[in-house]
Amino acid sequence: MSMYVSGVRLMDLDPYNLLRILSVYSYITPMDGMTLTLEGSSNYTMMVELAVPDASNGMSKPIRVDGRHRIVWTFRNLESIDRVELHIVKNPFGISDLTYYEYRYRDRGCLYVLKIYTNSTLISDPIIRSDSILLTIRGGGRCSEASNISIPRDLADGIFVCLLNGSMYLKPIVSKHMDEYWSYIYYPPSVYSIEILWGKPEFKLEADSQDVAIGGEVGLKGILRIHNVGLSGENVTLIVNGEPIADITVKEDGSFSYRFKPTRTGVAYIWARYSSQGLTYETERIRVTVSEYNLPSIIVITITAAALSLATIFILHKRGYISTAFLKNL
Known part of the structure; x- marks a missing residue:
């Protein structure tokens, strides 16, 4: 085992022998203004934990114990300090040299x-x-x-x-x-x-219209933030009438957007859902009414003009201005 003392590496030194030396030295040259700190080290897979036995064995009492990882004594009369227990255990934190x-x-x-x-x-x-x-x-x-x-x-x-x-x-x-x-x-x-x-995140969804016809679109915009911090890269699920229809990635500023194109008439309830760290949040639901397909205006104008033309021809025929033979040739 290798050990470090004030930045000096001591190769192949039994830690308990070192503690015995420090114990003796603390009697010979006690220094109340100094402390001795034992701290367990680690690699990515293993770590050293420390334990102080029961006080009944006459061991010096530490001035501070930080869990199983650090123990601090005043450097004076460190009796039986070599009884500190060193346990090599699995490192659950995945951090080397912690x-x-x-x-x-x-x-x-x-x-x-x-x-x-x-x-x-x-x-x-x-x-x-x-x-x-x-x-x-x-x-x-x-x-x-x-x-x-x-x-x-x-x-x-x-x-x-x-x-x-x-x-x-x-x-x-x-x-x-x-x-x-x-x-x-x-x-x-x-x-x-x-x-x-x-x-709790700030999680909102808005629509630019609550009425749309088949063939049209509804623009949806939302926000996902915590304390004005945009949750960049997170995924938000868009839901229509209980069915997920899209996953949307949140931008750096916490915004997200989507163009919804309805395929059936009726009422569509739209909301967004966000799940993370075992928690799920949903926005308020937006009600959008979807109507029948709207014909383009040019088609409507053409149909109207054709109807007017036919009506005019019929009136002229009734008044004798247009012959039956002419109508048959149309």
């Missing part, structure tokens, strides 16, 4: 715990609001970075979206686990801020 961060947030008397697994560096505490979380980060120089962020279900609700650097929309991979949502995102190393937003 760092674990834990933040506590109190809102309206409730305490929430925010957990972050990332191979980026958080350079300030998250800004946590009732409908969003803002992270300021620095990439580690990799081709791509990744973060897996837990958000308590009591704090968040609705669809989750992500903004990179304040403007670039990214759809996170969202999963539910017990009382948490997990939001998993990949991003380029140039990203310096990640904002995760959640809520």
Whole structure:
């Protein structure tokens, strides 16, 4: 096993031997202003978790325990620190060289715990609001970075979206686990801020006409956004009288459009449906009346002119101006 101490790589060193050395050193040269932090590392498939045995074995009490991933002690009299348990387990987060961060947030008397697994560096505490979380980060120089962020279900609700650097929309991979949502995102190393937003989407559909004849069209326009962030690339299903007729891709600004051409008369109820992250939303229904086919005006004019001509000939014949022989030749 290889280990790192303050950036120095120690090859083939038993971690428990190193902990024993640190324990002895903490007695010889105690430093109250310094701390010892143990943190489990990972690759894409495996990770190291830490555990502190029961206090009954006389082991020094940590000043902070961040879940199963980081333990912090004051560097003084680190008795039996070599009894810390190191467990190699499957990495469920898919992030190599991850760092674990834990933040506590109190809102309206409730305490929430925010957990972050990332191979980026958080350079300030998250800004946590009732409908969003803002992270300021620095990439580690990799081709791509990744973060897996837990958000308590009591704090968040609705669809989750992500903004990179304040403007670039990214759809996170969202999963539910017990009382948490997990939001998993990949991003380029140039990203310096990640904002995760959640809520019920703004989802609307409008028609440019509510009356149309067979052969005509109704222009449909809609919006799909969350906190004014267009859900670019998402698919919206257009439904007419309960039957899906088209899937429409949302544009960068959150808009989508479609030209509806009815094929049968009667009343058509039109609405749109959007499904994501296990949730489904629908717009209000639009009522469109579809009438019989309208003849083009040139045909109507031609038929009218022909009818008038026949009527004129008939009247002239009655008055004797046109002979029967002439009519037979028509």
